[in-house]
Amino acid sequence: GAPHDLAGRTVVISAGGTREAIDPVRFIGNRSSGLQGYALARTAAARGAEVVLVAANVALPDPAGAKVVRVESALELREAVLAASASADVVVMAAAVADFRPADPRGSKIKKTSGEPDPIDLVKNPDILAELGERRRDGVPYPRVIVGFAAETDDVLANGQAKLERKGCDLLVVNQVGGGLAFGTPDNAATVLVAGGQPVEVPRGPKDDVADAVWDQVAARLS
Numbered sequence: 252g253a254p255h256d257l258a259g260r261t262v263v264i265s266a267g268g269t270r271e272a273i274d275p276v277r278f279i280g281n282r283s284s285g286l287q288g289y290a291l292a293r294t295a296a297a298r299g300a301e302v303v304l305v306a307a308n309v310a311l312p313d314p315a316g317a318k319v320v321r322v323e324s325a326l327e328l329r330e331a332v333l334a335a336s337a338s339a340d341v342v343v344m345a346a347a348v349a350d351f352r353p354a355d356p357r358g359s360k361i362k363k364t365s366g367e368p369d370p371i372d373l374v375k376n377p378d379i380l381a382e383l384g385e386r387r388r389d390g391v392p393y394p395r396v397i398v399g400f401a402a403e404t405d406d407v408l409a410n411g412q413a414k415l416e417r418k419g420c421d422l423l424v425v426n427q428v429g430g431g432l433a434f435g436t437p438d439n440a441a442t443v444l445v446a447g448g449q450p451v452e453v454p455r456g457p458k459d460d461v462a463d464a465v466w467d468q469v470a471a472r473l474s
């Protein structure tokens with residue numbers, strides 16, 4: 252069975268992909284399935300953790316042993332993650348959060364007109380991961396361990412290391428994108444970058460393997 256090395260720990264995991272409303276029926280979204288986040292939730296619960304799973308638009312059954320909070324947009328995800336992280340040991344931002352949202356979502360459905368369509372103005376969403384890192388730099392002790400995800404295609408180590416430092420996280424899981432991996436697939440391959448430590452390679456395999464490699468590093472930092 253799984254080691255019980257997360258017993259008594261509270262972990263918050265975001266999963267899935269946000270949807271940013273254009274009007275009541277349309278949104279800007281992404282292809283995140285939530286599979287990696289759900290694997291993190293399942294494996295953390297198996298290792299004894301109390302799990303809060305903030306799920307953005309995920310079409311998967313609730314994992315056993317997790318408290319699931321459903322959200323849609325980046326702003327809702329931010330509220331839910333910040334509320335839950337106030338007393339959490341660990342936050343893992345596995346969700347694909349939209350970088351931008353429509354500045355002025357319409358209250359009623361945009362009509363098809365004969366002329367050119369109106370452009371959709373975008374504004375920046377807050378970077379939740381960076382915000383957690385900043386708060387901790389300002390002296391907030393929680394969450395004790397902050398984990399980010401990144402999909403990088405080239406210069407994986409250099410770009411990942413820079414992102415780890417920029418966002419102030421302790422671990423950054425860099426997914427290898429392409430070759431039938433990452434979005435919507437059961438398998439993943441990743442490098443876990445560790446602040447002040449050596450990177451850990453996780454060879455291609457089930458998303459539970461990446462999740463367990465993350466929890467190994469988290470457990471080491473908590474003890």
Ligand code: C5P
Nearest residue numbers: 344346348376377378379380399400401
């Ligand atoms: O900068 P980039 O989007 O590649 O960083 C990805 C990481 O940052 C993921 O962990 C993601 O959940 C998080 N993120 C966030 N808020 C955003 C954008 C990304 O927390 N607005």
